[in-house]
Every structure is written in structure tokens, then in C-alpha cells.
Amino acid sequence: KNEVEQSPQNLTAQEGEFITINCSYSVGISALHWLQQHPGGGIVSLFMLSSGKKKHGRLIATINIQEKHSSLHITASHPRDSAVYICAVANTDKLIFGTGTRLQVFP
């Protein structure tokens, strides 16, 4: 069993829909990261959180430390949100990555 599990693996949505991507982990962590990877490979760090909730524009990330679970929400999704979203946990100061969620948003 992977130490970091993401669901779903693939997600398609119509523009404007509310999106939720989930991440569960089984190891102790000091922080959880949400990353976005576009075709071509470049990775952008969206959030780093160790408790509670963070919001940036249309993106919201939450974490429940007791349940070892985090969610990434995208409100009013747009085709430019199409990317792979990766959850990563910091364990002994090393990042352990989930397998990613491929999101496609259609106009």
C-alpha cells in the first residue's frame, strides 16, 4: 500500500464545476504540499499546510491531521485548471508523493 494515496486518478469536469481531489496518508508528517504539474513537466507549488485550511483565489486546501486526510478544492473550474495535481507529504524532511490526479476541464 502506498504511503500517500490520491483519489480520483482521473477527473473530467465541465467549466464552472466544483472540483474536489482527495489525499490520504499513512505516515507521520510535518507538512502536506499540493503541487500542480502542466504538460511539459513544470511543477508549481500551490499550498503547503500543516493544519486547518488555506485559500488562494479559486483554490482551497484543507487538512485533517487526526484523520490523515487532505482535500484540494477548485471552485468555478476553468479549462486552464487542466493539469495533474499531486499531493506530497513531508516525512523526516523528505517529500513522499502521491500518484497524482489528472484533471481535464472542458469548456
Add this chain to the structure above:
Amino acid sequence: KAGVTQTPRYLIKTRGQQVTLSCSPISGHRSVSWYQQTPGQGLQFLFEYFSETQRNKGNFPGRFSGRQFSNSRSEMNVSTLELGDSALYLCASRPGVGNQPQHFGDGTRLSIL
């Protein structure tokens, strides 16, 4: 401020050769981490350097090595290349260690023939 720069962007090698990849971190960042991304294994941590010292290492064979220079630029080296080393190699920098966001480069895509 310039971002993390990785060179080269693409590289083709044959089995048995060795390769050196370069990473220039964001100015002022002293920590550089390297990652391997493959379709089968996803993203995996290779190693991290801070102030010219390797402070963390992932579960990779000794053919994978790295170093960091006094200006924080880092190189990783893979010797005796195998077909399975074909991957996207990403580096990321952050100001120091501990819980800080990482800033990723665009990666070097290495293909082994």
C-alpha cells in the same frame, strides 16, 4: 527574481554511459533537492543538499550521486546508465530546511537508448 534553472532540458544517452545534470537554484536559496519522475513509479526523492552537504538521501543505488557548490548550484550524476533511468529529473530549491515551499525547475528529460 529568476526561477530554478535546469540544464540541459533534454538529453539522449546510451546504456553504460554517464550523465551530469545541473541545477541553479533561486538566488539566496541554499537547499536543493533532486527528484526522479517516471510513468511507473511517479515522483521519487533522490537527495537533498544544503550548504554543500548532503543532508538527506532517497532509496536509489549508488550510481546516483550529487554535489553542491559554494554558490548553491547543484549537479547530479548518474553513472553506468540503464534503460530504467529514462525519466524526468526535477530539482527544487528552498531558502533553508524545514517546512518551506519548494520551487521547482522545469526538469531535464533523460532518454536512454
